[in-house]
Amino acid sequence: xxxxxxxxxxxxxxxxxxxxxxxxxxxxxxxxxxxxxxxxxxxxxxxxxxxxxxxxxxxxxxxxxxxxxxxxxxxxxxxxxxxxxxxxxxxxxxxxxxxxxxxxxxxxxxxxxxxxxxxxxxxxxxxxxxxxxxxxxxxxxxxxxxxxxxxxxxxxxxxxxxxxxxxxxxxxxxxxxxxxxxxxxxxxxxxxxxxxxxxxxxxxxxxxxxxxxxxxxxxxxxxxxxxxxxxxxxxxxxxxxxxxxxxxxxxxxxxxxxxxxxxxxxxxxxxxxxxxxxxxxxxxxxxxxxxxxxxxxxxxxxxxxxxxxxxxxxxxxxxxxxxxxxxxxxxxxxxxxxxxxxxxxxxxxxxxxxxxxxxxxxxxxxxxxxxxxxxxxxxxxxxxxxxxxxxxxxxxxxxxxxxxxxxxxxxxxxxxxxxxxxxxxxxxxxx
Amino acid sequence: xxxxxxxxxxxxxxxxxxxxxxxxxxxxxxxxxxxxxxxxxxxxxxxxxxxxxxxxxxxxxxxxxxxxxxxxxxxxxxxxxxxxxxxxxxxxxxxxxxxxxxxxxxxxxxxxxxxxxxxxxxxxxxxxxxxxxxxxxxxxxxxxxxxxxxxxxxxxxxxxxxxxxxxxxxxxxxxxxxxxxxxxxxxxxxxxxxxxxxxxxxxxxxxxxxxxxxxxxxxxxxxxxxxxxxxxxxxxxxxxxxxxxxxxxxxxxxxxxxxxxxxxxxxxxxxxxxxxxxxxxxxxxxxxxxxxxxxxxxxxxxxxxxxxxxxxxxxxxxxxxxxxxxxxxxxxxxxxxxxxxxxxxxxxxxxxxxxxxxxxxxxxxxxxxxxxxxxxxxxxxxxxxxxxxxxxxxxxxxxxxxxxxxxxxxxxxxxxxxxxxxxxxxxxxxx
Numbered sequence: 026x027x028x029x030x031x032x033x034x035x036x037x038x039x040x041x042x043x044x045x046x047x048x049x050x051x052x053x054x055x056x057x058x059x060x061x062x063x064x065x066x067x068x069x070x071x072x073x074x075x076x077x078x079x080x081x082x083x084x085x086x087x088x089x090x091x092x093x094x095x096x097x098x099x100x101x102x103x104x105x106x107x108x109x110x111x112x113x114x115x116x117x118x119x120x121x122x123x124x125x126x127x128x129x130x131x132x133x134x135x136x137x138x139x140x141x142x143x144x145x146x147x148x149x150x151x152x153x154x155x156x157x158x159x160x161x162x163x164x165x166x167x168x169x170x171x172x173x174x175x176x177x178x179x180x181x182x183x184x185x186x187x188x189x190x191x192x193x194x195x196x197x198x199x200x201x202x203x204x205x206x207x208x209x210x211x212x213x214x215x216x217x218x219x220x221x222x223x224x225x226x227x228x229x230x231x232x233x234x235x236x237x238x239x240x241x242x243x244x245x246x247x248x249x250x251x252x253x254x255x256x257x258x259x260x261x262x263x264x265x266x267x268x269x270x271x272x273x274x275x276x277x278x279x280x281x282x283x284x285x286x287x288x289x290x291x292x293x294x295x296x297x298x299x300x301x302x303x304x305x306x307x308x309x310x311x312x313x314x315x316x317x318x319x320x321x322x323x324x325x326x327x328x329x330x331x332x333x334x335x336x337x338x339x340x341x342x343x344x345x346x347x348x349x350x351x352x353x354x355x356x357x358x359x360x361x362x363x364x365x366x367x368x369x370x371x372x373x374x375x376x377x378x379x380x381x382x383x384x385x386x387x388x389x390x391x392x393x394x395x396x397x398x399x400x401x402x403x404x405x406x407x408x409x410x411x412x413x414x415x416x417x418x419x420x421x422x423x424x425x426x427x428x429x430x431x432x433x434x435x436x437x438x439x440x441x442x443x444x445x446x447x448x449x450x451x452x453x454x455x456x
Numbered sequence: 457x458x459x460x461x462x463x464x465x466x467x468x469x470x471x472x473x474x475x476x477x478x479x480x481x482x483x484x485x486x487x488x489x490x491x492x493x494x495x496x497x498x499x500x501x502x503x504x505x506x507x508x509x510x511x512x513x514x515x516x517x518x519x520x521x522x523x524x525x526x527x528x529x530x531x532x533x534x535x536x537x538x539x540x541x542x543x544x545x546x547x548x549x550x551x552x553x554x555x556x557x558x559x560x561x562x563x564x565x566x567x568x569x570x571x572x573x574x575x576x577x578x579x580x581x582x583x584x585x586x587x588x589x590x591x592x593x594x595x596x597x598x599x600x601x602x603x604x605x606x607x608x609x610x611x612x613x614x615x616x617x618x619x620x621x622x623x624x625x626x627x628x629x630x631x632x633x634x635x636x637x638x639x640x641x642x643x644x645x646x647x648x649x650x651x652x653x654x655x656x657x658x659x660x661x662x663x664x665x666x667x668x669x670x671x672x673x674x675x676x677x678x679x680x681x682x683x684x685x686x687x688x689x690x691x692x693x694x695x696x697x698x699x700x701x702x703x704x705x706x707x708x709x710x711x712x713x714x715x716x717x718x719x720x721x722x723x724x725x726x727x728x729x730x731x732x733x734x735x736x737x738x739x740x741x742x743x744x745x746x747x748x749x750x751x752x753x754x755x756x757x758x759x760x761x762x763x764x765x766x767x768x769x770x771x772x773x774x775x776x777x778x779x780x781x782x783x784x785x786x787x788x789x790x791x792x793x794x795x796x797x798x799x800x801x802x803x804x805x806x807x808x809x810x811x812x813x814x815x816x817x818x819x820x821x822x823x824x825x826x827x828x829x830x831x832x833x834x835x836x837x838x839x840x841x842x843x844x845x846x847x848x849x850x851x852x853x854x855x856x857x858x859x860x861x862x863x864x865x866x867x868x869x870x871x872x873x874x875x876x877x878x879x880x881x882x883x884x885x886x887x
Contacts, residue, residue, distance in 0.1 A: 069605060069872040086517035088869035095649045096870070105651045108605040108872075126609070159871065174500060174539040178557070218526045220536045438519035439527070440590065441500040441539075 195291030478761030626722030
């Protein structure tokens with residue numbers, strides 16, 4: 026439906042694809058510029074992905090960490106937000122095709138991010154969902170809570186261990202967070218809710234191909250994270266390669282680990298739009314950008330956030346929120362430079378440190394040469410995430426939710442929606 | 457999977473079907489009794505249905521008004537909660553078939569409630585969803601928010617009015633609440649969020665077959681409710697019979713009302729389990745119970761809540777939360793009487809009055825002979841609903857959500873999940 030022509034009389038048209046940290050920061054950076062901005066996202070909400078695992082583990086509501094993009098940009102008159110799916114970029118014609126229409130642009134910022142990758146085994150997804158969207162989180166929550174419900178009704182004691190085994194594949198920050206939270210759910214949250222089994226007997230196995238958990242951290246912090254995970258009751262299994270996942274569990278070559286619930290927290294697959302830009306992409310589909318974040322050969326197109334491949338000092342900048350925010354802002358500033366006839370400037374990533382939370386009062390962090398772990402790291406993690414959360418109301422609600430969870434050892438969003446583990450009428454109707 | 461035999465050595469087995477107000481109250485009433493209670497629900501959560509319209513209109517999160525049933529009953533050792541779907545009742549063999557197993561009972565309380573009815577036009581449901589479950593509420597929220605998104609991208613001005621027309625069929629409490637909230641969303645919540653149209657131009661039409669809104673209230677309160685609705689910008693159309701609903705809107709005989717969004721808030725269809733009891737059911741499928749709430753001919757089976765048809769002083773007791781709570785408690789007490797060898801007692805409904813909210817500072821209420829309307833009725837409504845909400849945390853969060861909505865004119869849960877109005881990738885994947 027949306028079909029727009031740029032005309033010489035109107036201000037230049039900047040199209041931003043994606044309303045994540047990168048796209049939203051880019052739009053805000055252009056707030057005083059004499060440009061028309063169109064921000065396109067196929068969701069109506071900005072999602073605070075660092076806290077998505079808390080939705081998956083029933084601690085937060087989806088709306089606590091998701092905020093309507095157009096509300097964030099409400100006060101910025103030069104931005105128009107549209108809910109649409111970009112299907113193709115034509116960098117030469119300067120045009121973006123939408124599922125239902127198209128947009129012509131003078132400048133383009135591509136910030137469509139990345140999702141998880143099954144390394145060519147896409148059929149594993151049905152048995153081991155990943156965590157990128159609100160729907161993913163609700164589906165994981167459904168599976169986790171349903172496993173306990175199934176255990177309550179399990180009449181064959183031989184099958185109980187598999188019903189209560191949760192496997193998390195991938196020990197990056199998301200995998201570590203999920204594993205810690207799963208263990209806490211069984212050992213604390215629902216510990217007294219069941220009659221025919223003891224939820225504290227659950228088994229959480231965190232599987233990692235690399236020789237240690239949180240491989241991007243220092244060896245010392247990895248060791249600390251492993252210790253903290255084990256204290257929370259998580260079995261850590263590093264150096265293990267998953268060869269198959271099916272409805273019975275996970276296979277490591279000939280070895281079988283029986284598990285009803287398997288979650289996927291590995292791999293990176295960049296947005297397919299990167300391939301339209303007619304330049305080099307890496308194995309994950311990320312676009313190798315020029316030093317100023319533009320696409321080589323197309324100085325009016327910029328790629329930022331998780332979709333960008335940017336190396337500095339021989340290392341790739343990590344796919345985290347600070348990178349997205351910094352690169353989004355930088356690309357917008359370079360567009361302002363081009364508009365003013367000034368040269369663009371190269372991007373430099375400022376590493377403000379990194380933190381990974383593990384569970385109640387458990388985390389590790391690295392700020393420059395300083396290494397943190399335990400309660401203090403967890404507390405800093407908490408403060409930073411509150412500060413970043415967009416939307417004042419969300420901040421209060423999240424704080425209350427966390428305080429409640431911490432002091433009352435409860436989780437407030439233990440809802441099974443969608444399909445229940447038996448085919449309920451609604452699920453059938455909607456299927 | 458669950459297959460249980462009752463034995464003479466174990467305490468009598470009371471099975472309760474349904475974890476709504478009626479079933480939950482019944483289970484709690486039995487807390488000190490020497491019985492084994494099994495509560496069966498096909499959802500894991502008790503749903504506070506009086507506030508469900510607030511989820512549908514993006515003011516509250518699903519988990520704010522839904523609470524895990526087994527957590528509510530955690531401290532009651534004689535209750536076991538199972539997530540299962542009851543498919544059939546055999547009143548003579550005293551047995552409930554589940555989708556995957558069965559339960560034998562000594563006493564049974566059927567509290568499986570009712571849903572909306574399309575009066576034989578079930579194909580209307582796809583164009584006009586009703587509001588009974590969390591999934592329903594999320595679907596309605598998706599449609600309402602998506603209508604504004606579609607309007608923003610509407611390039612044909614002739615189609616804009618239909619895109620911004622919302623029809624609510626049925627002017628009982630739910631229909632009145634939905635209509636008031638829809639008008640408020642357009643005129644206040646998202647009023648400044650869009651660029652290519654003015655959301656305040658939305659049209660909300662409340663359709664009712666009867667000659668007045670809220671037909672169970674007095675004529676004076678109906679008139680007051682109509683006035684309050686019109687002040688909020690709702691068009692009230694009484695004495696109108698809907699003859700057809702399709703993707704273009706609503707038909708009244710030859711007359712067509714073009715509308716993208718139609719919501720259904722009419723009719724009652726009782727749970728199909730009532731028909732298994734081999735006794736008289738009314739047109740809506742409700743079971744005509746004996747004065748003590750038992751099923752005629754089966755003194756060990758009780759029907760309570762919305763599934764029950766109970767007349768007192770020539771009028772049917774209304775299908776509201778107080779009826780469910782009172783009847784659930786009464787049936788449980790009669791089971792205790794039977795166990796003690798005492799006679800059962802007849803049920804008497806205590807009418808504590810009724811309240812219907814319309815919108816910001818707008819409501820009507822009837823307490824005995826006292827009639828209330830406007831801000832005061834709304835304030836009482838608010839206090840009562842907070843007091844009834846199960847779960848301390850929910851109470852706080854709901855209060856904050858409401859205070860926020862009232863003072864900041866905002867709604868905190870404006871999330872479009874599931875299918876976006878264009879077929880997004882995730883929707884395709886899950887379809």
